[in-house]
Amino acid sequence: MTVQRIHNFNAGPAALPLSVLEKIQASFLDFNGSGMSITEISHRSSYFDAVINDAIDRAKTLLKLDDNYHVLFVQGGASLQFAMIPMNFLGQNDTADYINTGTWSTKAIKEAQMQKKSIQVPASSEDNNFSYIPQNIQCNPAARYVHITSNNTIKGTQFATFPQTNGVPLVADMSSDIFSRPLPMEKFGLIYAGAQKNLGPSGTCMVIIRKDFMETANDNLPSMLSYATYAAKNSMYNTPPCFGIYTIGLVLQWIQQTFGSLEKMAEHNTKKAGILYDLIDTSDFYQATAQKDSRSLMNVTFRLPSEELEKQFVAGAAQKGLGGLKGHRSVGGCRASIYNAATMENMAALTEFMASFEKENG
Amino acid sequence: MTVQRIHNFNAGPAALPLSVLEKIQASFLDFNGSGMSITEISHRSSYFDAVINDAIDRAKTLLKLDDNYHVLFVQGGASLQFAMIPMNFLGQNDTADYINTGTWSTKAIKEAQMQKKSIQVPASSEDNNFSYIPQNIQCNPAARYVHITSNNTIKGTQFATFPQTNGVPLVADMSSDIFSRPLPMEKFGLIYAGAQKNLGPSGTCMVIIRKDFMETANDNLPSMLSYATYAAKNSMYNTPPCFGIYTIGLVLQWIQQTFGSLEKMAEHNTKKAGILYDLIDTSDFYQATAQKDSRSLMNVTFRLPSEELEKQFVAGAAQKGLGGLKGHRSVGGCRASIYNAATMENMAALTEFMASFEKENG
Numbered sequence: 263m264t265v266q267r268i269h270n271f272n273a274g275p276a277a278l279p280l281s282v283l284e285k286i287q288a289s290f291l292d293f294n295g296s297g298m299s300i301t302e303i304s305h306r307s308s309y310f311d312a313v314i315n316d317a318i319d320r321a322k323t324l325l326k327l328d329d330n331y332h333v334l335f336v337q338g339g340a341s342l343q344f345a346m347i348p349m350n351f352l353g354q355n356d357t358a359d360y361i362n363t364g365t366w367s368t369k370a371i372k373e374a375q376m377q378k379k380s381i382q383v384p385a386s387s388e389d390n391n392f393s394y395i396p397q398n399i400q401c402n403p404a405a406r407y408v409h410i411t412s413n414n415t416i417k418g419t420q421f422a423t424f425p426q427t428n429g430v431p432l433v434a435d436m437s438s439d440i441f442s443r444p445l446p447m448e449k450f451g452l453i454y455a456g457a458q459k460n461l462g463p464s465g466t467c468m469v470i471i472r473k474d475f476m477e478t479a480n481d482n483l484p485s486m487l488s489y490a491t492y493a494a495k496n497s498m499y500n501t502p503p504c505f506g507i508y509t510i511g512l513v514l515q516w517i518q519q520t521f522g523s524l525e526k527m528a529e530h531n532t533k534k535a536g537i538l539y540d541l542i543d544t545s546d547f548y549q550a551t552a553q554k555d556s557r558s559l560m561n562v563t564f565r566l567p568s569e570e571l572e573k574q575f576v577a578g579a580a581q582k583g584l585g586g587l588k589g590h591r592s593v594g595g596c597r598a599s600i601y602n603a604a605t606m607e608n609m610a611a612l613t614e615f616m617a618s619f620e621k622e623n624g
Numbered sequence: 625m626t627v628q629r630i631h632n633f634n635a636g637p638a639a640l641p642l643s644v645l646e647k648i649q650a651s652f653l654d655f656n657g658s659g660m661s662i663t664e665i666s667h668r669s670s671y672f673d674a675v676i677n678d679a680i681d682r683a684k685t686l687l688k689l690d691d692n693y694h695v696l697f698v699q700g701g702a703s704l705q706f707a708m709i710p711m712n713f714l715g716q717n718d719t720a721d722y723i724n725t726g727t728w729s730t731k732a733i734k735e736a737q738m739q740k741k742s743i744q745v746p747a748s749s750e751d752n753n754f755s756y757i758p759q760n761i762q763c764n765p766a767a768r769y770v771h772i773t774s775n776n777t778i779k780g781t782q783f784a785t786f787p788q789t790n791g792v793p794l795v796a797d798m799s800s801d802i803f804s805r806p807l808p809m810e811k812f813g814l815i816y817a818g819a820q821k822n823l824g825p826s827g828t829c830m831v832i833i834r835k836d837f838m839e840t841a842n843d844n845l846p847s848m849l850s851y852a853t854y855a856a857k858n859s860m861y862n863t864p865p866c867f868g869i870y871t872i873g874l875v876l877q878w879i880q881q882t883f884g885s886l887e888k889m890a891e892h893n894t895k896k897a898g899i900l901y902d903l904i905d906t907s908d909f910y911q912a913t914a915q916k917d918s919r920s921l922m923n924v925t926f927r928l929p930s931e932e933l934e935k936q937f938v939a940g941a942a943q944k945g946l947g948g949l950k951g952h953r954s955v956g957g958c959r960a961s962i963y964n965a966a967t968m969e970n971m972a973a974l975t976e977f978m979a980s981f982e983k984e985n986g
Binding site for chain 2: 265266267268270272273274275276277278280283284286287290291292295296297298299301302303304305306337338339340341342344345349373376377456458462463464465466482483484485486487499500501502503504505506509583585586591
């Protein structure tokens with residue numbers, strides 16, 4: 263049976279590498295000779311131990327992590343992390359800095375404030391509709407951490423470099439750009455990422471946490487809301503999201519086998535986004551919405567001359583097998599999400615369509 | 625390619641219906657003509673709306689729920705529910721009753737106490753190694769809820785009928801027997817179930833909550849820890865565990881198409897467990913560990929004359945393609961988990977092996 267696949271530019275859940283999907287499909291009734299589906303094997307079995315440890319090892323290799331970091335798998339998405347981070351790290355006399363670069367940062371701030379935690383916002387790009395990443399941020403040297411959203415899916419901006427914090431650990435929501443580029447890990451105390459953009463299916467959140475930072479966490483928390491629980495039990499205090507962790511391992515293996523390193527992955531992503539921004543910048547028809555120095559390599563947001571044309575653009579693209587190009591419902595416009603799994607073929611199909619749509623309607 | 629499947633008696637993650645796995649496999653690269661995998665479609669799409677609403681409708685139909693109940697999908701397993709329930713329902717002046725029937729009840733109690741909530745334990749079977757379900761329990765009429773674990777996977781016991789609470793809502797962990805039998809829903813304020821035993825892959829927890837009970841919950845909680853958030857957004861405040869919800873819908877469809885109703889499902893489960901208990905009861909070699917009136921239809925726990933024979937039994941069974949028969953690591957012995965998806969063929973293979981093992985070693 264021939265399968266018709268679309269060019270998938272969804273913001274998340276997003277496209278996964280076809281070879282990963284094919285591998286899951288092929289072994290879905292019999293994982294690794296176990297006679298069981300990956301969804302049916304015990305998390306206390308040697309089969310699953312190999313799965314979870316493989317995913318962790320690949321994450322550590324790609325990010326060049328030493329043994330000072332735990333790689334954990336937590337459920338509840340980035341949204342539960344918004345609550346867990348202040349819960350774990352802000353005691354009565356503590357304060358943290360939150361840099362506000364859009365919808366997700368705003369939600370992270372709200373979940374800390376709802377818990378009556380003391381937080382400050384030393385920088386925000388709200389004054390210009392979150393179209394840029396603030397520079398030269400003065401962080402509080404007494405803050406427990408500085409929280410950032412490394413890539414902003416809705417507004418199409420991304421931290422190209424990370425703020426100077428004078429040793430205060432960065433805590434970063436990297437749901438939409440984890441493993442898209444190498445990271446200066448010495449700056450980070452904690453990185454979290456919902457899997458459904460660059461890593462795997464929804465329902466698993468990867469948390470990378472520096473051990474010395476973790477050891478400063480509050481210890482009077484419900485088990486499932488304490489990072490220490492996950493670290494002590496290799497993320498298996500209770501049954502983990504096995505299928506998600508398995509898929510994440512396969513995606514990381516795909517990065518290693520296809521690109522070799524995050525440096526090469528970043529080159530590929532820069533090239534992909536460049537193709538699209540070049541087309542937009544040389545056109546009077548398409549307008550990029552993010553400021554040039556703040557543009558995301560993962561989510562390219564743009565407008566057409568009218569909302570009517572944007573509607574036609576999205577509908578026309580769908581007819582040609584190009585999906586997910588509608589902007590987030592809160593901002594409108596158009597958006598192409600081109601995470602790690604987006605291929606050069608996807609980019610060629612998109613730019614070809616954009617050029618012809620401009621020709622017909624420009 | 626011929627796939628070799630084992631007879632899977634895992635306690636959880638556990639066997640799923642083969643027809644469900646085959647359906648997932650067949651459409652894994654192209655869900656419903658979308659040109660995307662179920663793992664790649666947006667949770668904000670009409671494709672996924674149909675998936676989640678179908679799963680909810682089937683759950684409501686099977687349990688004969690009216691519009692007074694929400695069916696929600698939460699992440700974090702039953703263990704996060706242990707924390708969320710007291711967080712949502714116990715204010716400073718409230719108290720709840722917890723009936724202690726084993727490891728999972730004990731953990732639920734611990735997670736409430738850790739939050740300094742006031743709880744009482746009106747009945748416990750700890751005095752006899754949790755081998756029975758307490759009867760004639762006197763619950764506190766002023767309690768906010770009475771918490772039970774309806775089926776105890778480790779000790780192999782199950783509530784055959786539910787406690788009389790004089791109108792106080794029952795809150796039940798049904799992770800291991802949900803949809804295995806009809807339920808007197810009028811007794812319950814909240815039912816929760818980690819999916820990985822009777823429902824689907826790990827990583828999704830179904831929560832069935834009565835609206836008037838939910839409306840009494842605390843409203844100053846982090847969004848992801850408040851049932852109201854899930855109810856207000858049809859479990860899509862953030863990205864839900866899409867693959868898990870999809871699989872749950874298929875499993876519920878399988879119950880409807882194969883058995884038609886939970887009454888018929890219960891008949892099937894009673895018959896399956898009966899075959900095994902009959903063999904054990906007529907043997908001097910195998911000994912059931914749960915008291916007769918408290919036996920689980922889902923997890924049949926038994927001992928052999930020696931630990932050495934138990935080891936040989938588990939190893940010999942594995943060689944014959946019968947997996948997951950080792951008892952929980954905390955109690956030893958043997959256990960056959962025979963959830964909804966266990967077939968008569970599985971039962972025949974198991975009883976045949978048990979009879980021949982007894983013959984050789986008895």
